[in-house]
Amino acid sequence: xxxxxxxxxxxxxxxxxxxxxxxxxxxxxxxxxxxxxxxxxxxxxxxxxxxxxxxxxxxxxxxxxxxxxxxxxxxxxxxxxxxxxxxxxxxxxxxxxxxxxxxxxxxxxxxxxxxxxxxxxxxxxxxxxxxxxxxxxxxxxxxxxxxxxxxxxxxxxxxxxxxxxxxxxxxxxxxxxxxxxxxxxxxxxxxxxxxxxxxxxxxxxxxxxxxxxxxxxxxxxxxxxxxxxxxxxxxxxxxxxxxxxxxxxxxxxxxxxxxxxxxxxxxxxxxxxxxx
Amino acid sequence: xxxxxxxxxxxxxxxxxxxxxxxxxxxxxxxxxxxxxxxxxxxxxxxxxxxxxxxxxxxxxxxxxxxxxxxxxxxxxxxxxxxxxxxxxxxxxxxxxxxxxxxxxxxxxxxxxxxxxxxxxxxxxxxxxxxxxxxxxxxxxxxxxxxxxxxxxxxxxxxxxxxxxxxxxxxxxxxxxxxxxxxxxxxxxxxxxxxxxxxxxxxxxxxxxxxxxxxxxxxxxxxxxxxxxxxxxxxxxxxxxxxxxxxxxxxxxxxxxxxxxxxxxxxxxxxxxxxxxxxxxxxxxxxxxxxxxxxxxxxxxxxxxxxxxxxxxxxxxxxxxxxxxxxxxxxxxxxxxxxxxxxxxxxxxxxxxxxxxxxxxxxxxxxxxxx
Amino acid sequence: xxxxxxxxxxxxxxxxxxxxxxxxxxxxxxxxxxxxxxxxxxxxxxxxxxxxxxxxxxxxxxxxxxxxxxxxxxxxxxxxxxxxxxxxxxxxxxxxxxxxxxxxxxxxxxxxxxxxxxxxxxxxxxxxxxxxxxxxxxxxxxxxxxxxxxxxxxxxxxxxxxxxxxxxxxxxxxxxxxxxxxxxxxxxxxxxxxxxxxxxxxxxxxxxxxxxxxxxxxxxxxxxxxxxxxxxxxxxxxxxxxxxxxxxxxxxxxxxxxxxxxxxxxxxxxxxxxxxxxxxxxxxxxxxxxxxxxxxxxxxxxxxxxxxxxxxxxxxxxxxxxxxxxxxxx
Numbered sequence: 001x002x003x004x005x006x007x008x009x010x011x012x013x014x015x016x017x018x019x020x021x022x023x024x025x026x027x028x029x030x031x032x033x034x035x036x037x038x039x040x041x042x043x044x045x046x047x048x049x050x051x052x053x054x055x056x057x058x059x060x061x062x063x064x065x066x067x068x069x070x071x072x073x074x075x076x077x078x079x080x081x082x083x084x085x086x087x088x089x090x091x092x093x094x095x096x097x098x099x100x101x102x103x104x105x106x107x108x109x110x111x112x113x114x115x116x117x118x119x120x121x122x123x124x125x126x127x128x129x130x131x132x133x134x135x136x137x138x139x140x141x142x143x144x145x146x147x148x149x150x151x152x153x154x155x156x157x158x159x160x161x162x163x164x165x166x167x168x169x170x171x172x173x174x175x176x177x178x179x180x181x182x183x184x185x186x187x188x189x190x191x192x193x194x195x196x197x198x199x200x201x202x203x204x205x206x207x208x209x210x211x212x213x214x215x216x217x218x219x220x221x222x223x224x225x226x227x228x229x230x231x232x233x234x235x236x237x238x239x240x241x242x243x244x245x246x247x248x249x250x251x252x253x254x255x256x257x258x259x260x261x262x263x264x265x266x267x268x269x270x271x272x273x274x275x276x
Numbered sequence: 277x278x279x280x281x282x283x284x285x286x287x288x289x290x291x292x293x294x295x296x297x298x299x300x301x302x303x304x305x306x307x308x309x310x311x312x313x314x315x316x317x318x319x320x321x322x323x324x325x326x327x328x329x330x331x332x333x334x335x336x337x338x339x340x341x342x343x344x345x346x347x348x349x350x351x352x353x354x355x356x357x358x359x360x361x362x363x364x365x366x367x368x369x370x371x372x373x374x375x376x377x378x379x380x381x382x383x384x385x386x387x388x389x390x391x392x393x394x395x396x397x398x399x400x401x402x403x404x405x406x407x408x409x410x411x412x413x414x415x416x417x418x419x420x421x422x423x424x425x426x427x428x429x430x431x432x433x434x435x436x437x438x439x440x441x442x443x444x445x446x447x448x449x450x451x452x453x454x455x456x457x458x459x460x461x462x463x464x465x466x467x468x469x470x471x472x473x474x475x476x477x478x479x480x481x482x483x484x485x486x487x488x489x490x491x492x493x494x495x496x497x498x499x500x501x502x503x504x505x506x507x508x509x510x511x512x513x514x515x516x517x518x519x520x521x522x523x524x525x526x527x528x529x530x531x532x533x534x535x536x537x538x539x540x541x542x543x544x545x546x547x548x549x550x551x552x553x554x555x556x557x558x559x560x561x562x563x564x565x566x567x568x569x570x571x572x573x574x575x576x577x578x579x580x581x582x583x584x585x586x587x588x589x590x591x592x593x594x595x596x597x598x599x600x601x602x603x604x605x606x607x608x609x610x611x612x613x614x615x616x617x618x619x620x621x622x623x624x625x626x627x628x629x630x631x632x633x634x635x636x637x638x639x640x641x642x643x644x645x646x647x
Numbered sequence: 648x649x650x651x652x653x654x655x656x657x658x659x660x661x662x663x664x665x666x667x668x669x670x671x672x673x674x675x676x677x678x679x680x681x682x683x684x685x686x687x688x689x690x691x692x693x694x695x696x697x698x699x700x701x702x703x704x705x706x707x708x709x710x711x712x713x714x715x716x717x718x719x720x721x722x723x724x725x726x727x728x729x730x731x732x733x734x735x736x737x738x739x740x741x742x743x744x745x746x747x748x749x750x751x752x753x754x755x756x757x758x759x760x761x762x763x764x765x766x767x768x769x770x771x772x773x774x775x776x777x778x779x780x781x782x783x784x785x786x787x788x789x790x791x792x793x794x795x796x797x798x799x800x801x802x803x804x805x806x807x808x809x810x811x812x813x814x815x816x817x818x819x820x821x822x823x824x825x826x827x828x829x830x831x832x833x834x835x836x837x838x839x840x841x842x843x844x845x846x847x848x849x850x851x852x853x854x855x856x857x858x859x860x861x862x863x864x865x866x867x868x869x870x871x872x873x874x875x876x877x878x879x880x881x882x883x884x885x886x887x888x889x890x891x892x893x894x895x896x897x898x899x900x901x902x903x904x905x906x907x908x909x910x911x912x913x914x915x916x917x918x919x920x921x922x923x924x925x926x927x928x929x930x931x932x933x934x935x936x937x938x939x940x941x942x943x944x945x946x947x948x949x950x951x952x953x954x955x956x957x958x959x960x961x962x963x964x965x966x967x968x969x970x971x972x973x974x975x976x977x
Contacts, residue, residue: 073522094525103523111523116516121509125524128509137505315767364747366683366891411952417959420683421898424891425948432945439938560938564888572751607766609884612759620734620752623744 013213016237019049022190022221023070028079030062030069038077039065041245047190052212052222054236056229058265062245063225064106067194070223071103072096073111084189097126100189104179104196106225112179113167120148120163123182155181156207173204180211191215194225209235229258243267293579297622300577301591304618311613312606319605327598327611337597339481343553345593346487347372350546351571352589353491353498354401354539356580360502361535362515367408367423368543369568370430375401375544376551376558377434380457383467383552384444390467390552394490397548398541404430405540409533419536427564435560446557456557468554487549492586494542499582501538511535543568573619650927652802654919660807662915663815664689664874664886668893669900669907670822671866676902677826678859679839679852680739681969683750684732685867686890687757691731692868693875694761696724697776697882698768704779713781714788717810721869728868729861731757736860740853743971754890761884777881784808811873818866823904835859839965842972852972899951901963917947 024046032039039062047053055063068074070081072093081089083099091099105111113122124133124144133143148163157177159165167175176196183191193212197205212235216222226232232239232253239251241264249264249271263269308327312320331341351368358365365371378400382388388396408422438444438457447454449462460468472486502508513521514528514535521528546567551558574592578584592615599611668685675682682688699720703709709716731753738749765774786793786805794801826832837845838855846852870893874886896914900907921943924930933939 072525092525092527093522097525105523110517110519112520114513114517114520117513125513125520129506134506137507139504139506139509141504311763315763407952411956415956415959416962417952417955418898418962418964421895421955422952424895425952428888429945429948432941436936436938436941436945439941440936563885569754573755576748576751604771607762607771609759609762612755613763616752616756616759619755620738620749623738623748623752624742 013235014217016051016216017219018051018237019219021046021048022084023047023223024080024082024085025070026080026082028066028069028081029077030065030074031077032062032065033074039245040069040076042079043242043245043247044079045240045247045250047221047223049189049221050216050219051237052216052224052235053238053240054224054226054232055240055242056226056232056261056265057242059227061242061265063242064194065245066242067103067106067192067223067225071101071105071192097186102126102183102186102188102191104176104183104191104193106194106198108172108175108179113175115166115168117167118163119152119157119159119165119167119170119178120144122167122178123148123151123163126182126186151178151181151185155184155211157181173200176200176204176208180208184211184215188220190221190223192223195227196224197226197228197231229261232261233258241265243270290581293581294584297577297579297584297588300618300621300624303621304614307617308610308614311610315610316605323602323606323610326601327595327614330598330601331594335478336481336483337601339478339483341590341594341597342488343483343485343555344596345589346491347546347550347567348570348574348593349488349491349495349585349589350542350549351568352574352578352585353495353571353582354542354546354575355571356575356578356582356585357498357502357542358535358539359575359580360515361511361531362518363408363412363419363532363535363539365405365408365423365536365539365543366420366572367404367426367540367568368546368571369564369566370423370427371401371404371540371543372547372568372571373427373430373434373565374404374540375547377437377547378544379548379552380444380558383460384458384463385441387464388467390469393467393552394469394545394548397544397552399544401544401547402537402541405536405538405543406533409536412536413529413532427568431561431564434558438558438560456559457551459557460552460554465554467552469549469552482555483553485553487553490545490549494545495582495586498542502582507534543571546571573615576619576622649797649799649802650923652799653806654916654923656803656807657919657922658912658915659812660809660877660915661918662911663812664870664877664889665893665896665911665914666819666870666908667815667866667873668870668890669896669911670819670904671863671870672894672897673863673900673902673904673907674822674826674835674866675859675863676897676968677836677839677965678856679842679965679967679970679972680735680856680860681746681750682732682735682860682863682867683747683894684735684753684757684890685863685870685893686886686888687750687753687755688728688731688864688867689871689874689886689890690757690761690884691871692724692728693871693882693886694764694776694884695727696720696868696872697778697875698764699723700779700782701776704781709779710781714784714810717782718814720782721811721814721872724868724872725865726868728866728871729864732860732864732867735864736857739860739971740856743973746969746971758884761882765882765884775881775883778875782809782876784810807877809873809876811869811876814869815873818869819904819908822862822866826904831858836965838972839967842967842970846972856972895948895951898964899955901958902965903963913950914947917943917950921946 026044028040028043029038030040043066057063065074069076076089080087083101086099088096088099109115124147127133128139133140145163152162155177158174159170196208212222224235236253239253240247241249241261243265309320309324312323330337332338351372354368355365375397379393379397382393382396404426407426408419411417411422412419442448444457445454446456446458449458469485469487471484475484478484502512510526511531513524513526514531518528550556574585574588578588595611599608602608602610668689672682672685700709703716735749735753738744739746762774765776834850835855835858837850838852842852871886874889875882892914896910897907900910921940924940924943
């Protein structure tokens with residue numbers, strides 16, 4: 001690998017110290033935008049403080065819609081979502097953000113960034129309304145710039161003209177780093193990360209994995225969606241397999257194999273049935 | 277600010293944008309001259325001189341440039357403001373008509389002073405702007421179609437109302453014609469816009485009043501809203517990427533409606549300002565007023581930038597006054613061809629600008645990778 | 648009964664330009680290009696067709712072969728509309744410019760160009776191109792003997808009968824078949840829905856979009872001539888906003904041929920009712936209200952808005968319309 005240093009694919013992790021449940025999802029049903037059936041059909045699980053829970057599955061089995069439902073991009077048909085005990089099932093996106101949810105979206109171009117905004121403006125996309133950055137509706141330009149410069153430095157976001165760079169002109173890895181910087185720096189109780197390393201180079205992947213583990217070690221709850229089985233096995237403390245909109249199995253990554261996960265992901269096996 | 281934020285002057289987007297617009301104007305004028313030569317070779321040089329020099333030839337003409345630029349600027353601001361939110365407000369014409377009607381209603385029927393009338397114009401335009409906004413936000417109806425529909429509804433509604441308000445018409449105030457509203461100097465001189473302290477500068481030209489000052493203030497106000505406020509930040513985010521705006525928790529429905537209301541109010545003020553000048557009377561028309569449509573080229577030439585809109589409207593008004601002076605050798609519509617060519621080129625200019633910016637940033641990107 | 652015949656024939660007369668132009672818009676939008684310049688294309692088509700008719704009239708060919716001349720004029724309208732639409736295609740497809748900007752420029756250009764050309768050819772201040780009186784199809788065209796006095800069928804068919812009407816019917820059927828029964832139509836629609844996918848299976852998106860724009864230019868041009876015939880008083884360098892109205896008809900018709908046909912008839916009917924409201928005894932009279940025709944003029948727009956509220960939730964607008972296609976982008 002030509003990255004000028006050793007790249008570690010396996011992630012160093014301490015054993016997790018699980019705390020109280022942060023995110024609780026009960027019987028969640030989310031409609032699909034593509035077809036008439038529901039994409040998520042009665043899913044229940046929780047994510048506790050200090051653990052990384054990974055939703056694994058083959059693309060198109062409802063994981064995107066599950067995240068839309070949890071983050072508020074799509075209205076769930078039924079079920080409840082609680083964040084730190086507070087019902088946020090029908091809360092607007094801004095409320096979820098205020099309540100401590102951060103979201104690294106699946107599509108960084110569609111959702112994650114306003115591509116024609118500067119990097120600085122993108123860095124405050126979730127926070128521009130906070131008193132720190134605005135005064136009676138007027139944006140404090142200097143505060144925004146300083147904040148952006150701090151994030152750029154701290155999270156090593158590289159770009160042509162610093163905070164003034166138009167986000168569109170940045171490389172995919174640096175765009176993703178910018179989103180992660182923004183979402184992690186919000187100091188969330190729950191970090192939702194959807195395919196955070198898709199299409200990135202190995203250096204960026206390693207960096208992002210470290211950031212996610214660091215959040216977990218700080219005692220945050222992390223909900224990860226990934227299609228990469230290596231990523232699933234390396235990062236997570238608990239694995240939920242989703243198949244056709246339902247969770248068909250829960251695994252401990254230390255006690256399972258990629259092959260076993262594959263059987264569940266393909267729908268060949270289901271835990272509830274196995275027990276029955 | 278660290279030094280890496282400083283870009284060379286010629287690479288700044290704003291500078292590139294201005295250069296692109298200027299280039300379109302120059303090429304448009306050259307093509308205009310070619311057209312004049314083709315149409316009537318003998319008069320071409322004189323015609324070109326009339327087009328380019330009339331506006332500055334005397335203070336009266338300059339006054340007329342400013343008088344026409346004011347409503348044009350408001351319509352340009354209106355269209356540009358909506359563009360920034362990702363909406364195409366082709367309904368500026370209807371909003372302008374409604375603004376004119378509300379202003380004249382307050383002026384003639386209710387005998388209000390000019391500033392109240394102007395405010396009423398803003399309300400009228402805002403009411404007409406809210407429909408495309410509501411339809412777009414809550415019923416998913418394309419704003420272009422709603423706006424086109426409401427242009428016609430507005431025109432017929434104003435015609436119907438005026439025809440049934442004898443007090444509003446010139447015939448109600450001693451004049452003989454019933455196809456237009458009463459002249460303000462007869463009906464309510466207090467509703468005519470003040471001529472301002474600078475009228476003497478313009479040789480007390482009948483065209484001159486404070487309208488241009490008012491509109492420039494509005495242009496600056498719009499610029500401040502878009503550039504300096506969280507509201508502007510949200511509006512632009514909606515316009516640039518509705519999905520990202522939703523992700524950031526921005527209420528895009530509310531912003532669509534608000535943006536159209538403000539856009540409508542700006543057009544409405546344009547309508548008010550034109551008729552409150554006291555030099556024109558609203559004529560019951562059978563076709564839609566062109567002023568609102570002329571706001572579109574103004575906004576496009578200015579790339580929707582409010583400050584750019586000031587200059588774009590002054591320029592278009594300037595060559596329109598010049599075009600009127602080209603008669604009878606050429607029809608004044610020749611100017612519209614020149615304007616059309618400029619806008620067509622401006623569409624390319626956007627592209628040219630994209631290429632310039634891309635080339636610059638692509639170059640930078642390579643340097644970064646090489647390190 | 649006579650009035651019914653008049654209403655029907657006038658409705659058809661005014662529906663023809665709307666139908667043609669809205670179908671044109673449909674082709675363009677299904678290929679992925681928003682065609683806001685329909686108004687301009689109508690004007691250009693009408694301008695050159697009217698010049699052609701005038702030229703044929705003066706040369707003596709027109710009065711001798713009226714319907715052949717009319718057919719030539721229709722072709723001229725279509726072809727000039729098509730040439731004009733190339734400007735939109737070039738800006739929108741090759742240069743990937745904003746389609747509304749290009750369209751606005753063309754709309755600004757066309758009426759001004761028409762005035763300047765009319766002046767240049769007819770002389771200063773003469774802004775109307777009059778249409779020769781032999782263009783209408785009469786009983787004489789078919790060698791039928793004239794009827795004495797008013798007759799229902801005679802009024803229905805021959806009162807406002809121009810060659811544009813049968814041509815429009817043929818074009819409508821052809822357009823329907825092309826759009827839904829041919830490989831070309833399927834490919835065209837694919838380019839408006841998902842150009843990347845279309846490209847991936849070997850469809851030349853740029854070519855298809857040009858085809859859509861050119862077809863819309865042709866139909867727009869013919870529609871411009873049809874409008875001028877319907878308006879009756881000659882060509883005055885404008886088409887009364889019918890290009891924009893056609894855009895509304897197209898959206899009202901959900902980008903589909905048959906609903907577009909219905910929508911054009913609907914709009915035309917209201918136009919006719921508004922024009923004839925004084926003579927229509929069955930309409931409410933609104934005693935004491937002046938200029939009530941304005942109310943009837945307003946109605947079709949209001950009804951359209953109400954209908955759109957209920958139908959727009961399942962809008963069939965082409966998904967990629969208005970987005971310039973760039974091979975490089977994902």
